[in-house]
Amino acid sequence: MTSRLRLFDAFRLEGANGNVTVPANEQRLLAYLGLHKHATRSVVAGTLWPDVTEEHAHGSLRTALWRLRRARQPAVRADGDTLHLSQGVSVDVDDLTRAALCLTGPADDTGEAPAGAPPALGLLAGGDLLPGWDEEWIGFERERLRQLRLHALESLSARLVRRGCYAHALEAALRCVAIEPLRESAHCALVAVHLAEHNVVEAIRHYESFRRLLREELGLEPSARLTGMFPHRVRDAGGELTRR
Structure with a gap:
């Protein structure tokens, strides 16, 4: 058993x-x-x-x-x-690790995960590793799994965009942003979903929200990677996204 x-x-x-x-x-x-x-x-x-x-x-x-x-x-x-x-003892951490490594591994020519990939829904709802435990060995594993989950959620969002599953792609990107609000690659994933749906206003609104957060918390501006996701718009002298 x-x-x-x-x-x-x-x-x-x-x-x-x-x-x-x-x-x-x-x-x-x-x-x-x-x-x-x-x-x-x-x-x-x-x-x-x-x-x-x-x-x-x-x-x-x-x-x-x-x-x-x-x-x-x-x-x-x-x-x-x-x-x-x-x-006879299975561990939930192993399920997350397998799913995350599959999602972040190489895709086939269609952009899909390899056949037989484990379901990734647990990535969206998973909680923290042993919250409240403060042993040093747990802290290391907690950070390792957090980074693995973040990379997997970004990859999952991108794969779902390619399949046209925008609602689930948005959910994956939002989950990633919620875990680490200052992670620019997570915000890139979210903007990519909005742009794929041609929701340019939503994409700009999110960009500006992240830009304000980044300036308030770190005194930094978004990178050229994120700004460059808006090919038909330019930034004015104040850094806002505006029409050409």
Whole structure:
């Protein structure tokens, strides 16, 4: 029977009969293995219990493993000195990673993702990785997955524009902007959707809104890449987009 480890929005371990109650130390162990797949006992103990002696850290790890083994379907297996998630445990982070890497990989001649690509709808609704957890190893993974999601959403928006699916393309671009409001490539994706629909006024309105935000927050102007998306318009002395 397969279990499901969810690390986005909040920690959850789902079994055949619903959510499984997991104590705090065991949650951290499962989350670490869910993100790293495998690690030696020494690495796990030192990472999860960095502020105690090595002996104490290994003792805490042994206790966590013992508690997990008491479950009818243990979620962790040991291969010598290396710990792994059990084969029957799937992880939501893996689904996001596969979908994102597929979307950001090379397209075929039609601009489509390779055949058999996993669905990307989860990219639009996914939350943060383990919000409220402040361990250093989580911070690194959180940023890695955030960047992966941003690139995937931009790529998804572009692919959907090529297919003429403008509403979904707009949703993907808007989601990207919401995650990182100062990311210019996300705003380029959004402007591209408006221009593909011939909604030039909407495109200009969004450009000017982003331009004001960029000036207020960073004292910068949009790059030539974004401004150059308006081939039939020029900027006046004040930087506004106007008709030729």
